[in-house]
Amino acid sequence: xxxxxxxxxxxxxxxxxxxxxxxxxxxxxxxxxxxxxxxxxxxxxxxxxxxxxxxxxxxxxxxxxxxxxxxxxxxxxxxxxxxxxxxxxxxxxxxxxxxxxxxxxxxxxxxxxxxxxxxxxxxxxxxxxxxxxxxxxxxxxxxxxxxxxxxxxxxxxxxxxxxxxxxxxxxxxxxxxxxxxxxxxxxxxxxxxxxxxxxxxxxxxxxxxxxxxxxxxxxxxxxxxxxxxxxxxxxxxxxxxxxxxxxxxxxxxxxxxxxxxxxxxxxxxxxxxxxxxxxxxxxxxxxxxxxxxxxxxxxxxxxxxxxxxxxxxxxxxxxxxxxxxxxxxxxxxxxxxxxxxxxxxxxxxxxxxxxxxxxxxxxxxxxxxxxxxxxxxxxxx
Numbered sequence: 609x610x611x612x613x614x615x616x617x618x619x620x621x622x623x624x625x626x627x628x629x630x631x632x633x634x635x636x637x638x639x640x641x642x643x644x645x646x647x648x649x650x651x652x653x654x655x656x657x658x659x660x661x662x663x664x665x666x667x668x669x670x671x672x673x674x675x676x677x678x679x680x681x682x683x684x685x686x687x688x689x690x691x692x693x694x695x696x697x698x699x700x701x702x703x704x705x706x707x708x709x710x711x712x713x714x715x716x717x718x719x720x721x722x723x724x725x726x727x728x729x730x731x732x733x734x735x736x737x738x739x740x741x742x743x744x745x746x747x748x749x750x751x752x753x754x755x756x757x758x759x760x761x762x763x764x765x766x767x768x769x770x771x772x773x774x775x776x777x778x779x780x781x782x783x784x785x786x787x788x789x790x791x792x793x794x795x796x797x798x799x800x801x802x803x804x805x806x807x808x809x810x811x812x813x814x815x816x817x818x819x820x821x822x823x824x825x826x827x828x829x830x831x832x833x834x835x836x837x838x839x840x841x842x843x844x845x846x847x848x849x850x851x852x853x854x855x856x857x858x859x860x861x862x863x864x865x866x867x868x869x870x871x872x873x874x875x876x877x878x879x880x881x882x883x884x885x886x887x888x889x890x891x892x893x894x895x896x897x898x899x900x901x902x903x904x905x906x907x908x909x910x911x912x913x914x915x916x917x918x919x920x921x922x923x924x925x926x927x928x929x930x931x932x933x934x935x936x937x938x939x940x941x942x943x944x945x946x947x948x949x950x951x952x953x954x955x956x957x958x959x960x961x962x963x964x965x966x967x968x969x970x971x972x973x974x975x976x977x978x979x980x981x982x983x984x985x986x987x988x989x
Contacts (some may be wrong), residue, residue: 619643625875686931774813
């Protein structure tokens with residue numbers, strides 16, 4: 609692998625999407641983009657990657673500035689699936705073709721039967737789910753032979769979940785000496801949805817494990833059951849809020865092993881010239897904040913986040929029949945219940961009731977939001 613950068617690098621999420629590429633092209637032309645993050649598992653509909661994109665990936669990979677970001681693995685699925693095995697096989701293949709600085713995935717599991725149509729949803733913080741997650745992370749690391757990390761999840765059902773996510777993430781990544789992508793818009797969602805203060809929540813995360821930061825935009829959604837409340841959603845379809853830039857300024861000094869800050873936005877939100885120009889403005893502001901911090905801090909840590917020892921993969925892949933059945937029930941409820949009241953009734957009569965899922969403590973407006981997320985994602989993202 610190429611020598612690690614001595615400064616925090618400013619990057620963009622860069623995938624084969626015409627609108628996204630149009631938005632980023634002026635930034636590439638001005639040689640402002642210092643790293644790219646590629647969602648390598650979203651090309652399942654693409655028969656052949658264009659040669660110019662392959663050359664772009666190689667150019668950044670050879671400089672140690674290509675980041676691989678997974679979307680569809682579904683780390684905590686209770687049952688090991690053929691789709692997960694194919695995902696690992698694909699990762700092994702692309703890792704042999706391109707030089708990734710690191711590989712990441714999302715915390716949680718995907719609802720839905722279609723592997724490419726599902727919402728990322730949290731899981732109970734139990735020993736069983738922990739062991740499944742650790743096993744899956746080991747398999748990812750074995751397939752890519754580079755550092756692996758997880759992104760914090762924006763959605764949570766309850767305040768307790770929010771408060772415990774950082775500690776659970778640390779326990780997950782410790783066996784592979786992994787790292788965290790701290791998505792600041794995801795954090796912003798939790799701050800808003802659970803009326804928390806930044807200073808308290810940020811300390812719940814293992815900040816010395818943060819190797820990458822994401823910033824992005826999202827949307828507000830009114831609650832039907834609590835009309836006075838608006839929910840912040842991580843929809844990646846709007847400009848970065850000023851508050852998230854402020855979170856970036858506050859977070860940079862706290863993460864001594866940080867190497868990359870990446871701007872994300874979905875191409876579906878970049879169809880107009882105005883939105884593309886706003887994306888460029890957001891990148892320039894993000895980079896100016898990072899550059900100002902770099903100017904005041906001469907170098908960053910060179911922690912490699914590679915496994916400290918050789919580990920053996922279990923020949924029999926850990927699974928949980930109970931967790932799998934509960935996930936199927938929950939997915940069905942979230943994707944088909946017509947409203948919050950019916951979802952509550954179905955949950956109270958399901959195997960999730962009075963279980964480690966603690967459905968009885970779920971915030972009503974967050975369950976309502978989960979219905980909207982799942983029913984949108986089942987159409988595909």
